[in-house]
Amino acid sequence: MADSTEQTLFILAEEGIHVELTRAHLDAGAVMNKVKSPKAGAIVLFAGTTRDNFNSKPVKELQYTAYPPRALQTLLTIARTMKENHGLQGIALIHRLGVVPIGEESILIAVSAPHRQAAWRAGEEALEECKAKAEIWKLEEFGGDEGGVWRANRDGAEGVRVDSKEERIDGFA
Amino acid sequence: MSSRPPPGHFTLLYFASATAFSKKASEHFESPLPLTKLFELLESKYPGIKENVLHSCAVTINLDYVDLDLDQGADAEPVMIKEGDEVAIIPPVSSG
Numbered sequence: 239m240a241d242s243t244e245q246t247l248f249i250l251a252e253e254g255i256h257v258e259l260t261r262a263h264l265d266a267g268a269v270m271n272k273v274k275s276p277k278a279g280a281i282v283l284f285a286g287t288t289r290d291n292f293n294s295k296p297v298k299e300l301q302y303t304a305y306p307p308r309a310l311q312t313l314l315t316i317a318r319t320m321k322e323n324h325g326l327q328g329i330a331l332i333h334r335l336g337v338v339p340i341g342e343e344s345i346l347i348a349v350s351a352p353h354r355q356a357a358w359r360a361g362e363e364a365l366e367e368c369k370a371k372a373e374i375w376k377l378e379e380f381g382g383d384e385g386g387v388w389r390a391n392r393d394g395a396e397g398v399r400v401d402s403k404e405e406r407i408d409g410f411a
Numbered sequence: 412m413s414s415r416p417p418p419g420h421f422t423l424l425y426f427a428s429a430t431a432f433s434k435k436a437s438e439h440f441e442s443p444l445p446l447t448k449l450f451e452l453l454e455s456k457y458p459g460i461k462e463n464v465l466h467s468c469a470v471t472i473n474l475d476y477v478d479l480d481l482d483q484g485a486d487a488e489p490v491m492i493k494e495g496d497e498v499a500i501i502p503p504v505s506s507g
Contacts (some may be wrong), residue, residue: 286507302506305426305499308474309506333506345507365507374506375427388427390467392502400431 248306250314254321256330257313259306259374264334264343273328278350282361283284286345288338292389298381302335302344302374309333309373322358326351331364333374344376416442421492424499432464433457446470446477446490451497469501476501 249258256272267284270283288300317329327350338344351357369391377400379386386400416422416434420439430436433453440452449470454461470477474498 278503303426304506305424305471305501308471308499308501311474369504369507372506373426373501373504375502376505376507377427388431388502389505391505391507392503 248310250310252314254326255314255317256328256332257310257317258330258332259304259309259335260332261334264319264332266343266346269330269346269348272330273326273348273350275327275350277352278327278357279352280354280357281348281350282354284345284347284365285343286365288340288342288344290340292378292387295380296383297340297384298339298379299339300344300388301334301337301377301379301386303377304333304335304375305373306324312372313368316364316371320349320360320364322368324349324351324356324363325329325354326356326360328359329364333369333372334347335374416495419494421494421496422496424497426500427502427505429460429468429500430465430500432460442492442494442496444492446472446479446492449492464502465500467503471499471501472496 249256251257264285266283267286270281273281290297313331317331320326321329328348330346330348331345334344345365345368347361347368349357349360349364351360376389377386378389388400416439419441421442421444422437422439424437425433425435427473444452450461450465451467472490472492477490
């Protein structure tokens with residue numbers, strides 16, 4: 239999987255819509271270019287970056303895993319709904335998988351619309367929908383004896399501890 | 412993503428906390444299996460998985476979410492997991 243030709247796992251695209259899961263470094267400029275349109279007066283770009291702590295506990299690194307075919311369908315549904323409800327010209331949702339070093343982007347969302355209000359609203363709503371629904375999971379690695387924790391977005395809870403690194407099995411990271 | 416199940420079996424996929432508990436990304440089980448028996452089967456193989464993991468999980472069959480509410484009424488056809496199906500345990504998600 240480390241082969242650069244296999245960096246992009248999955249893409250779904252249709253008119254004005256691009257959703258993708260990738261192991262590659264995310265490129266904000268490339269994502270913006272996917273939604274550019276002469277009919278758009280605004281592009282809103284959101285970049286979610288990996289934080290170095292959870293409730294002030296230091297996090298060493300983050301790892302994302304997904305159920306790719308299911309997650310892509312969910313992202314596509316979100317993109318179609320946002321495009322329809324907010325009259326977007328374009329929308330791109332891209333999530334990175336595997337290890338994402340602290341401070342790097344784990345998700346990029348770009349939306350374009352004729353006017354800025356719709357773009358702002360759609361960008362925020364798209365992110366909240368992704369966080370609530372996309373079949374993607376974050377493992378926070380605290381390092382040392384602490385091990386890692388699978389986070390759950392919906393309740394801000396501590397999540398489920400992973401016993402040790404050796405016992406981690408991950409088919410899709 | 413996982414090997415094809417042998418005849419008379421379905422594939423079960425685990426993710427995140429479910430993988431951490433079963434220590435597997437996937438495995439095969441005999442089909443057909445009523446959906447209502449799935450969590451019992453897993454609890455017998457992985458004691459504690461119901462309380463620690465499954466209670467907060469959703470389930471998909473061939474990418475579609477299925478209703479785990481057992482109270483389907485006496486006349487309702489029980490959902491069966493069939494040969495070759497891809498079933499997945501979906502823990503609470505955490506993208507972004």
